[in-house]
Amino acid sequence: MRLLVTGGAGYIGSVVAAQLVEAGHEVTVLDDLSTGHADAVPEGARFVEGSITEAGDALAGVEAVLHFAARSLVGESVEKPGLYWSHNLGGTLALLEAMHERGVRRIVFSSTAATYGEPERSPIVESDPTRPTNPYGASKLAVDTALTAYAGLRGLGAVSLRYFNVAGAYGRLRERHTVETHLIPNVLKVATGERESVSVFGTDYPTADGTCVRDYIHVSDLARAHLLALDAVTEGQHKIYNLGNGTGFSVQEVISVCREVTGHDIPAVVGPRRAGDPAVLVASSEKIQRELGWKAERASIRDIVADAWDALSGE
Numbered sequence: 001m002r003l004l005v006t007g008g009a010g011y012i013g014s015v016v017a018a019q020l021v022e023a024g025h026e027v028t029v030l031d032d033l034s035t036g037h038a039d040a041v042p043e044g045a046r047f048v049e050g051s052i053t054e055a056g057d058a059l060a061g062v063e064a065v066l067h068f069a070a071r072s073l074v075g076e077s078v079e080k081p082g083l084y085w086s087h088n089l090g091g092t093l094a095l096l097e098a099m100h101e102r103g104v105r106r107i108v109f110s111s112t113a114a115t116y117g118e119p120e121r122s123p124i125v126e127s128d129p130t131r132p133t134n135p136y137g138a139s140k141l142a143v144d145t146a147l148t149a150y151a152g153l154r155g156l157g158a159v160s161l162r163y164f165n166v167a168g169a170y171g172r173l174r175e176r177h178t179v180e181t182h183l184i185p186n187v188l189k190v191a192t193g194e195r196e197s198v199s200v201f202g203t204d205y206p207t208a209d210g211t212c213v214r215d216y217i218h219v220s221d222l223a224r225a226h227l228l229a230l231d232a233v234t235e236g237q238h239k240i241y242n243l244g245n246g247t248g249f250s251v252q253e254v255i256s257v258c259r260e261v262t263g264h265d266i267p268a269v270v271g272p273r274r275a276g277d278p279a280v281l282v283a284s285s286e287k288i289q290r291e292l293g294w295k296a297e298r299a300s301i302r303d304i305v306a307d308a309w310d311a312l313s314g315e
């Protein structure tokens with residue numbers, strides 16, 4: 001298929017773009033490089049530098065869009081909510097209008113566990129309440145709502161994938177955020193000497209060791225789900241799937257695995273809680289397994305950390 005990948009110079013979008021090229025698709029990447037890197041765009045993909053608000057020309061001849069471009073820092077979204085509403089919701093609405101004008105009727109969208117907010121139960125299923133606790137999650141939920149409306153009103157075919165904690169690397173493609181907030185890359189940067197220690201944000205949560213529990217999914221397994229989602233897009237329907245491994249690991253457990261993998265003692269400094277962090281976020285991915293046949297191949301936390309470490313330390 002002829003595909004447009006927005007945000008394809010970013011961490012997850014570049015891995016999906018690479019897998020799409022490998023599968024024989026004709027890929028155009030549209031990215032404004034606000035947080036991405038031009039050298040992450042895979043060989044074999046066409047690169048257009050620009051914003052999703054001006055997607056017109058990049059959509060020529062395109063059959064489906066995979067939409068990753070977004071602002072995605074929870075803390076920044078609390079400080080600058082307008083930026084998140086305008087980029088994530090406003091930008092996506094502009095993209096949807098441009099798609100409509102060009103007759104592009106299929107989209108796969110990067111949604112997030114942050115749409116659920118503080119969960120009532122674990123693991124989280126797709127029918128659970130969505131009560132986001134920050135503008136980032138709220139803006140992503142608003143896009144999900146818009147996709148449902150466009151499917152009903154205009155016959156758009158949409159699949160939203162609600163990622164939990166994405167980690168690991170795909171060959172050389174790894175997390176390279178200038179402002180890095182995610183746990184695993186920050187812990188590994190201690191092992192490379194880029195940071196002196198890692199902060200543990202709170203040890204008084206109602207979990208076994210007092211630190212937050214998250215569901216880490218390998219970026220390669222996550223990317224593969226997008227290829228399945230693309231095949232599952234049905235015009236007039238909006239389908240939503242969680243994507244995680246169904247197993248939670250605490251911050252302390254992740255740091256221990258990073259110590260084992262790197263052989264570095266990785267000093268950890270206990271600090272206060274980070275605002276807005278739920279204690280436990282674990283996905284039920286039973287729906288995508290049942291309906292699309294998705295199955296994780298690199299589910300172990302050790303493999304996830306080892307691949308991230310190989311990519312980082314190999315540079």
Ligand SMILES: NC(=O)c1ccc[n+]([C@@H]2O[C@H](COP(=O)([O-])OP(=O)(O)OC[C@H]3O[C@@H](n4cnc5c(N)ncnc54)[C@H](O)[C@@H]3O)[C@@H](O)[C@H]2O)c1
Nearest residue numbers: 007009010011012032033034035036051052069070072166
């Ligand atoms: N990393 C995670 O754990 C995680 C979890 C849940 C959801 N997500 C979602 O997955 C998607 C990708 O996340 P990521 O971690 O790869 O982030 P990233 O910052 O590495 O990638 C985002 C890319 O989008 C580009 N971009 C941003 N705004 C743009 C715009 N207006 N026009 C064109 N390009 C633009 C950036 O330059 C960047 O290359 C995001 O939508 C994010 O909200 C990520």
Ligand SMILES: O=c1ccn([C@@H]2O[C@H](COP(=O)(O)OP(=O)(O)O[C@H]3O[C@H](CO)[C@H](O)[C@H](O)[C@H]3O)[C@@H](O)[C@H]2O)c(=O)[nH]1
Nearest residue numbers: 112113114165181182183186199200201212214251274277
């Ligand atoms: O230096 C750090 C970084 C993180 N943490 C902790 O590690 C856990 C994981 O934090 P991340 O920042 O790696 O990931 P989040 O769970 O905050 O965020 C992820 O899940 C969110 C859903 O709530 C969004 O989807 C978001 O895009 C996605 O990255 C959290 O308990 C956090 O407090 C630390 O202790 N120290």
